Amino acid sequence: MRSLRPWSIMQQHTVQTPYMVGEVHFYSTELDSELVLFDTGPPTPEGEACLLENVDLKRLKYLFITHCHVDHYGLANFVLQHSHAEVFIPRRDAIKLQRHAERMDRIGELLGGYGFGDDFIVQLRESFERNKVFTTTPERFGIVEDSDPPARLGIGYLACPGHSQSDLVYLVEESAVTGDVLLRNIFQAPLLDIDLDSFKGRFRNYDAYCSSLLNLEQLRGRRIMPGHRQYVEGVDESILFYVRTLLERAAQLRPLGSLPLNRIIDHIFQGRLTEPFFVYLKASEIVFMLDFLEDPVLLKGALEKIGLFDRVSTLYTAITG
């Protein structure tokens, strides 16, 4: 009888990362007396030490990953090597890992289509290496959406793509482990990528974000366990920060919208942005903003459905009107 079970405590663990985002959080809890971990922290000596210190890996039964970005899942292999835990990742992340080389080629083609030359694409791959964007694929893993343990443990999940294609939010009793989906004062770049279902054309982060807003609404009233910045003020506040940032940056882009993407970046940064990985992040963000400018009503409709449009209507009208 689930209702007779005392609510378990979701513990937040925090570790510094070498990435721009700063600290990352991962979480552990006991469900039916089984130790469960959500995300791992980064594959660094500090990350390993933090995990060993805070989580009894000998007892660990399950690891669930919100999304396979290195700061969140980078120690999945370490967990496999130091425990008997089963590791579960989102379905689209499994595709991403299994078809890595092909995906990289397709992303190169996408960027080529936006005016970036072959030199840039070679440098971007080197930059991914230098910035340690990818880590070793876990030796074995299951796919969250195809597996029994979540339901057996009473863990629900919601797909909230936008930042990546695979972001999952885990629902554990009154808590929601949200990865990078809801953050306080961070605009998590929606990453330009090949559509992992079809491997044809790019993933439409903007369309996905607008649909995900309807899922994010369901998180109201839950305790939000974010991947960065300790806590969020609330689901609505976090969404509104994201939408306002989107609207403000889209306003700056509007006069440049007819230029090729690489020229837009040159225009905004005047040659100051040189690290290819950061250029890629900016390019991703700009594609997202341009998609918004092309079809702002999609966002408006989603915000109206969740009752938040009035809070940004002045800004929205100033940009789209």
Ligand SMILES: [Zn+2]
């Ligand atoms: Zn992150």
